[in-house]
Amino acid sequence: MVTPITTRQSIFLGSGAYLPERIVTNLELEAMMDTTDAWIQERTGIQQRAIAGPLETTATLGTHAARLALTDAGLEPSDVDLIVCATSTPDRTFPATATLIQAQLGIPVASAFDVQAVCSGFVYAMTVADALLKVGQAKTALVIGAETFSRILDWSDRTTAVLFGDGAGAMVMGTSVAATSQGRGLLAHALRADGRHADLLYVNGGASQGGRIGKLKMQGQAVFRHAVGNISEAISVCCAQAGVEVDDIDWFVPHQANRRILEGVARRLNLDEHKVITTVMQHGNTSAASVPLAFDLARKDGRIKIGDLVLFEAMGGGFTWGASLLRL
Known part of the structure; x- marks a missing residue:
């Protein structure tokens, strides 16, 4: 007898987001470089951005967002068996920032790695997590986008420094049998x-x-x-x-x-x-x-x-x- 193949569907379970406390407005940037609030808003639409403090890192921001996402999903860190972190500003060259987040969350064993596709990173990370969930490699995934771009900016360059900020967002994905997922x-x-x-x-x-x-x-x-x-x-x-x-x-x-x-x-x-x-x-x-x-x-x-x-x-x-x- 041939065992039927169960088709799995990746479904959304919860989300969370975290921003550093320090907010830098365009008016503050006026005092730092040759720019104005009007110039920035006209060309970009940006009014302010959050900037990580000296003790904040990509991993700490990502951990905060992940905890909030797990709470939103009604899950514990121990329920997670896959962490995919999208970032271009990792804490270290290695290990992966995802493993640092794993440790801060207190998850003893899980698959954990980073995806580096710059601003497209979260979409890439969602796609990777989706594939692993569907083939049964994991049951519950944390997909995180976390960045501290303020650390790689030339703060004398008004064409780039005014554009970027720091922060993190996370999504919890789980699985359902496709036939009962109701199109989700x-x-x-x-x-x-x-x-x-x-x-x-x-x-x-x-x-x-x-x-x-x-x-x-x-x-x-x-x-x-x-x-x-x-x-x-x-x-x-x-x-x-x-x-x-x-x-x-x-x-x-x-x-x-x-x-x-x-x-x-x-x-x-x-x-x-x-x-x-x-x-x-x-x-x-x-x-x-x-x-x-x-x-x-x-x-x-x-x-x-x-x-x-x-x-x-x-x-x-x-x-x-x-x-x-x-x-x-």
Whole structure:
């Protein structure tokens, strides 16, 4: 007798988010560099950002967000057997920041590793966790996006320093038998990368390239030109895979890079602007943390509800970009 194959579906269980206490407004940046609040808001939409304190690290921010996500899911750390942390600002070259979070949570044994896809990191991490859950490699996953980009900024460069902030967001994913999931869960993904454009957004250092951390460098206009088209394509492909129309989506949770990019994608796809979750004004660009931070905020304020169809999208250095579709 042949044993039937059980098809598993990854489902959403809970979310959490954490920001450092220190808030840096545009007015504070005016005193530090040649910029103004009006200049920053006109070009980016950003009004303030959170900056990690001297005792805060990517792992500590990620741990706070993870604890809140587990509480939201009604689970204990011991229930977790997979941790995927998306970050480009790890605490150490190794071990993985995910293992440091694992230790801080008190989880004795679990799979734990980092994903590095810059601002697209959380979408990539969701896709990896989804695959491992579906094949039975894990039952409960913590997917975390955590960053301390303030540590890799040149604070004399107004074209980059004004854009970024620190923070962490987390999501707990579990599994259900697909036949009884009632259409819930992660439905489709579209991941992309094109390394030919690496020099448009990068950090000029690394362990094997000079042995120093380096600082973030970006050609903003060039990144913008690629971002709108790339993100729009990934969204369209993701929807096609799931058999839904863009108009069917209840909420869009984009990477919070720049208000102009958000508006450009919305125009390209004819999106209802009221469906787009926007937090860039409060958070700035928190790289891999921006998508889960925005998602958690919109859940906790009551906009995103169980049963809603939510699309996540992001683009970052590499270039990497992608989209994921989730039915809560």
